[in-house]
Amino acid sequence: MYAGSTANAASQAAEPIGASSLQVRVLPAGESFSCPADKSILDAAHAANVLLAYSCRSGQCRSCIGRVIDGKIDYPGGLPQAISREESESGLALFCSAFAVSDLTIEILKPEF
């Protein structure tokens, strides 16, 4: 006789499956971190204890500049003031203002002072 019920399958629906995080790999060190859609790459890195250089956090100083080696980024607030369209098209990025739209491989560059 089958008297019991199995585990409550409905309790597994609590995970927010739609809230995907993208993976970002940082060169040259090779560290990786998850980047939620609602965080800049810099904020996601810091939340994961991957320390990227920064200063203004608003796209004006270039302290966070780096290169996108693979993948796509977006600037929800528009192209930051401190990077030209030509630089952006060549792969340079300001990670304080950039959001990942795919898994990424990025390279950290020495900031220009």
Ligand code: FES
């Ligand atoms: S921290 Fe200043 S431009 Fe990114």
